[in-house]
Amino acid sequence: MSDTPSRPAAALARRRCVIVGVGSRSALYQDAIETVHAAAAELVGLCDANAGRIELARRRSLANGARPAPGYAAADFDRMLAERRPDTVIVTTPDATHVDFVVRAMEAGCDAITEKPMATDAAQCRRLLEARRRTGRQCRVTFNYRYSPARSQVKDLLMAGTIGDVLSVDFHWMLNTHHGADYFRRWHAEKKNSGGLFVHKATHHFDLVNWWLGASPVSVMATGKREFYTPATARRMGLAGSHERCHTCPEAGACAFRLDLAGNETLRALYLENERHDGYFRDRCVFRPGIDIEDTMNALVTYDTGATLSYSLNAFNAWEGYTVAFNGTLGRIEHRMVESVYADGVESAPGGGTQAVVTTRVVPLRGAGYEVEPWTATGGHGGGDRLMLEDIFSAAPAADKYLRAADERAGACSVLVGIAANRSLASGGRIDVADLIGPLPHPDHAPMPTRRDALPMPAAARG
Template sequence: MKKFAVCGVSKRANGMFIKPMLEKFSHTSQLVALLDKDSKRFSVCKDEFPQILNVPEFRNHEFEKMVHETKPDCVIVTGRDDTHVEYIVRALEHDLDVITEKPMATTAADCKRIMDAEKESKGKVTVTFNYRYSPYHTKLKELILEGKVGRITSVDLNWYIDTYHGSSYFQRWNRKREFSGGLSIHKSSHHFDLVNWWLDQKPVEVFAFGALNYYGDQSEHNPVQKDGRYCATCDVKHQCSYYSRWNSRSNTIKVQDDHIDSDAKRRDTYTNYRPDQCIFDSEINIEDTYTATIKYDKGALLSYSINFSLPYEGYRLAINGTKGRLETTEFHAPSRVPFPVPEQTIEYFPLFGSKESIHVVKREGGHGGGDPVIQEDIFLGEDPTRPYKILSGSMDGAYAVTTGEAVWRSAKENKPFYIDELLNLQKVTTS
């Protein structure tokens, strides 16, 4: 029986880790501790899972006490992004394994701290990049491994976040770089990790542009320039296109999302947590639009873009190689797409030959069916029948975060950034 402590009792902690631990993996896993700076989060968690009523609670300054009293084997880190590094490093100093939500940290410097701590520890860091586990994404990996496209030369990845999901980042703590690292880290690190994994190559150099086009006090969609508003009490919310698109005057419109569908409940139960802050506040200091070109160590090139205010959500992907091309288009959250959408397929175009359409077997579960499978790998151990590595380590987490940092820094400073320089990798020899 492996004993787990959860640091950061967030919605993600409850749904992604605690729920499956209790309901599916109780024969291998035991929750022995909860740690958070906000005691109200313990109540929310235990109301949802009354079977853990007697699990000890610890405040954020009581990490040492928690380890001493409950003796966990592994620490699950699911708090706000900027808190990850301290819990990870402290766990490693106690030779404990760590499972952390992405992003592993919010800066390259903090990633370096984690890798150095892991090098001196008996513990191991696992980063839960669940996008790898989507059936479409694993199928793409398998096609690449089969040699369908040959040596990969370039990748085009354009990611679209709709006005519901995209605006949510600017209503919450994500809107401040000191908490999230910016969306090129908090969100795009998922995408950079996917490409790194598909290519089996390391990012070397990044040049990017970025801007705040839709949100912040200078937005052309801002009804009135005034700080400190909240959607729940705003007197001009029905003049706000973002609010009106997803909310009726009678509050009868119901919108579902993997990440934010229950945030309204948290507004009154978490301390100082408001998921309805105004998206036009002047304190917003991150970008909502990026384009980037990334060079890899074995010669591949990535052309990447992401936009956090679009009419629909999904992505378009093309992987080009010396023997052919793979293409796929996803429309995420079809209930929020205002037009009919085709079923996602993977199209294979050999360089010389006939096109093939591949229909992927789907799975239920969050993140395109990825969550249930990564949970099995976390709580049961990696599937020994899988012919490739999929669960991520600290080096994977570091490359994803550092690529995201290089993107926003390049956009700010108008110059290329080199990944190894940001990570200061000269003395790091383990992952």
Template sequence: MLAASAAMPIHAFDFGASKKLKVALVGTGIRGITFWGKRLVDEYSDILEFVGLSDINSSRLEYGKGYIGVSCPTFTDFEKMVSSTKPDLVIVTTKDSTHHKFIIKGLEMGCDVLTEKPLTTDETKCQAILDAEKKSNKNLIVGFNYRWSPYATKVKELLANNAIGKLVSIDFHWYLNTYHGASYFRRWHGQMESGGSLWVHKATHHFDLLNWWIDSEPEEVFAYGDLEFYGKNGPFRGDKCRTCEHQSKCDFYWDINKDEFSKKLYVDHEHEDGYIRDNCLFREEIDIYDKMSAQVKYADNTILNYSLTTYSPYEGWRAAINGTKGRIEAWQDIPYFKNETTDEAEKHTKEMAQTSKDEIYYEPVILHKLWKTHETVQVPMEKSGHGGGDKRLHDKIFKSPETEDEFGRTAGVRDGAMSILIGVGARRSIEGGKPIKIADLTDLKPKVKRG
């Protein structure tokens, strides 16, 4: 008996160890059916089972069911799914602007909830989630996978060990390429009402990583941003790529019908809800920013200088972390540093596919202490999702939630809120032309975590 129970996880969600975890998923888009769907079935079927899938598009819902490889019932009514299947855990992977509806309803109906990032898209919805979580006796987790990358963890370890003394400032710059970056402007993400802009949808990843590294919470943000490349700035525009008369002269032309997975997931079901996956990048209704820069002051007086570029020739990031005793320089996927040419069109596809093997390779972090020569720290990485971060996140949630993590990588509702509130504050700053106090957005008051 002891051996049998030890083989099962003691779930942090209070499910007990005597039965499989009952999971229900709402939102059968790409993130839902791959990362939170098929991968869980492939890797954790011995400890969890899907009891229901829900989506407003019944046609895509049936395709998603087959792709994930489950036999559970499907629902276009979320509440009916929860009430009839009684899941232990609801996973939310719907459009960002609707996350709050399913998070709140899931908590109210007695379920633990795991939501894909971002937590939500504005301060009002964020406050509603905070209130619901307080009233509930259930748990809410935000699926931040960047924290779990061995590379990001090594930076955290160096900072926690006081390798560069007291943290002073961070310069952090993220570059989206003309394949991945452009994809946001083809989709619903290109409209503020749906995704809250890339300040929230994309940058929430980065702000959560930075909040975790700094080990303090944001206090004030001032930002600039504009739309100067996509949307109305394009030289021409059409209805969608498939029918566009400018295909031969548009560098961004994408034939979705040649992408078998995208065709089966989106094109074959667009008749039902009208969601077009190969929308024109230059359509007039795009109203988000494509260039963004912000300065953030933290409660411990650390200063963050942040930028996001959405049409870079390559995709990657750079960070310079300054302390009173030295400096850390870190980066990922900068092709010049490796003296190699990367196929940018394939890179993101492989990253999202979750099919790479756990082949080990090494990436450098530079540690340069004052008055000394620099040291190169080689970090072992894996070719699977996000350098091995995806696998580690899932293992922690579903296999070993009871195991203490010395780096504190599990993200809860406060982490999710603080990451989006920087982005929301940045939007408000651009709109009003003034700094925004994070404490003015919700009832959360920023605090210093650092001991």
């Protein structure tokens, strides 16, 4: 008889996962489950509205050295849950469909992992929060931006009280005309699918602020417009006008915004070769009429800590990345990241040619400013994706003093800022976030060390 203590059966069982929505983003989860985390998880089902992409995902399993999981049409999602009995449902469909899949998964007794944004309107948020309470199942929202080492470092500086109590934040996010333009080609270009960039994209940014500050949003005022991705811009560029799509565009050779689906192996296999199944064009003209999302957005947000945020998002910028500054009672942190866009135009990661990629600078109220050596890691989204996947799939994730794992409470607190911004665009007024769904659920936050009633001013700063 072996003297090795036997592990309980539960510890040996791999987590059974299914994925719904096997487009571009799902590959991250599929590859993690089938390679790095294969000892802890297994892929037991694939579901999509497009039969061709299901077959592509099954071929991806073979390339990963894994047995392909059975595929199910979107209409057979509930049957997949009944037959495949997953522990976890991973939702990587277009934004406006997330909540329905998450709720049905939880009602079937599964936990859910959903891509951001968790929801695209207030009714969806309420529905998910109610289902979470009723079923007791877990919902994780994959805010990978939190895991980027340089952003975790900013959290570390704030938690350490480096600049005292944060009273205001200035945050400006730029998308360049490769990455930014892509949102105007795809399903994202219609608010009914994505909630617009205030929801689809800014959910990352509003979550970062909530998490960095350990705060919940109270009110939002916003402005927004679309003046670049328009038929008029096509004419200013010397084109006759906008067209249906790049693949058949009579002016493709003259357009700097052409996306060559046929010339990109990944995009061709995922989208062009599967159009016959659903008629979805991945390369629609970025200047066409009918787009209803903004390309230029500003928001002023107040928080329950008293902090205020001045935010902007621009989708046709000369460079990709962001600047954020925290104004605290003891000084200021200025953090900047320059990003470069991946070849398929879908994602970006730190990297800026000759420019400094990441800079983080602390400027005390009275004293010399200094640069902080940035924390780094490799991989998608500045190494954030890899760290997040470890946190999700590892059988024993390391304790995390920054509390980066996010649930539906953080998902709601982030997305409701964007939803309030959209309402503010429509009404022209200030929107109280609590008016959208009632009292906000409060996420768990790592403790922030300072409080406004005990400002530690250095002696030299007085008088």
